[in-house]
Amino acid sequence: MTAAIDPAAVEGIARDPGAFLQQLDTIQRRALFVRLTEADLRAASFLDERLGLQGRDGFWVTLETLSAISAAVADPVEAPHYIFHIGHCGSTLISRLLDKDGNLLGLREPLALRELSAARRELDSPLSRVSAAQWSALFDGSLKLLGRGFSPGQRALIKATSTCNDLIESALEHDSASRLILLHIPLESYMATMLKGQGGGLDALHGAPARLQYLHETLGAESPRLHELGHAEILAMGWLSELLRFRRAADADAGKGRIMMLDFEQWLEQPDALLDAARKHLGLSGRATSAGAVAQWPEMRAYAKSPAHAYSPADRIHDLDLSRRKFASEIADGLRFAEHMAKRHPELQALL
Structure with missing residues (x-):
């Protein structure tokens, strides 16, 4: 049930970063807040439906109350930084390593951002549940709430779900202080990674219509x-x-310095230098990481999405080699398709 919130409660929620905006529901025009500690947020690999809500305190409010809560948040709220990525390319690990800095608070795949992305793709449709103006207000208010820190000057580092890349432009427009890391891996490694996973990259198959639509619109192709x-x-x-x-x-x-393109495989070859480069890009201070230091960190010996399970860069190489042998024919099919597309559309050639 959606709760009626009095003005004093609105102020209290606005001041409490532990009241986490977990979900937006444009069908019933409401939003869900869940009580989380800073330690909860840092531990969570996913802040979507995989967070697990059973046993957690939470409450629903109307979207109108949500707007009042975001308006009551005391300024200044540091503009979030972002990691956008293509999926299964080391984004959770990079987020956890950057999250070691107390001035950053890693928010990994908040569901509210995914819901905003889905709503944005429908804005030009007569079936859209929100207007463009309503969506902008929801986006601005949600980022203000997600950006609240637990200590002065703490800034959120939002790692978006891989289907949220249509929000890159909106994130840049939202606040000029935001910095973005765009994380990717080469096509052949991506194919081997996706095919070896459960369902053979089922999440990518679900996201395929929106990605193909973007390709058609950008290239002017049908x-x-x-x-x-x-x-x-x-x-x-x-x-x-x-x-x-x-x-x-x-x-x-180009020339603005707000976007850093990062190849995860290149990062694995130079983790100390490229992690420092990412920290510098995000405006973090501190001494340079000594050579070989990152490889010794416990995060590098655990599966980032489930840290209780051991997983090292060597394990990744082993798994990819197995996948390359098992799915050699499928990988070849994917590479041929990409090369064919690049011949038809020269703009794609540089990507390969």
Whole structure:
């Protein structure tokens, strides 16, 4: 049931960063807040439905009350920084390593951002549940609430879900102080990673329509059609779409210094130097990381999405080699599709 909130309660929620905006519901025009500690947020790999709400205190408010709560948040709220990524490319690990700095608070895949992304894609449709103005207000208010820190000057580092990359432009427009890391891996490694996973990259298959739509709109093309593509070709198409989106955003940002493109495989080869580069990009101070230090951190020997399980860079290489042998034919299909698309659209050639 959606709670009626009195003005004093609105002020209390606005001042409490532990009242976490967990969900937006545009159907019933309400929002869910859940009580979380700073330690809860730092421990969570996902802040979506996988967070687990059973046994947690929470309450629903109307979207109108949500607007009042965000308006009551005391300024200043530091503008969030972001990690956008193509999926299964080390984003959780990078987020956890950057989260070691007390001035950053890593928020990994908040559901509210995913819901905002889905709503944004429907804005041009007569079936959209919110207007463009309502969406902008929801986006601004949600970021203000997500950006609340537990200590003065603490800034949120939001790692978005891989299907939220359509929010890159909105994130840049929201606050000029925000900095973005766009994380990716080469196509062949992406194919091997996705095919070895449960469902063979089911999340990428679900996100394929939106990615193909972006590719069509950007390239001015009407093909390929989704029903014409095989499993591996859909994965390659999604990679092309997101890398094109990243490259266009980075090109538009040239000279402004707000976007850092980061190849996770290059980061694995130079973790100390490139982690320092990412920290510098986000405006973090501190001494340079000594050579070989990052490799010794416990995060590098655990599976970032489930830290109780051991997993090292060597384990990753082993798993990818197995996948490359098992799915050699499918990987070849995906690479051929990408090369064919690049011949038809020269803008894609540089991505390969």
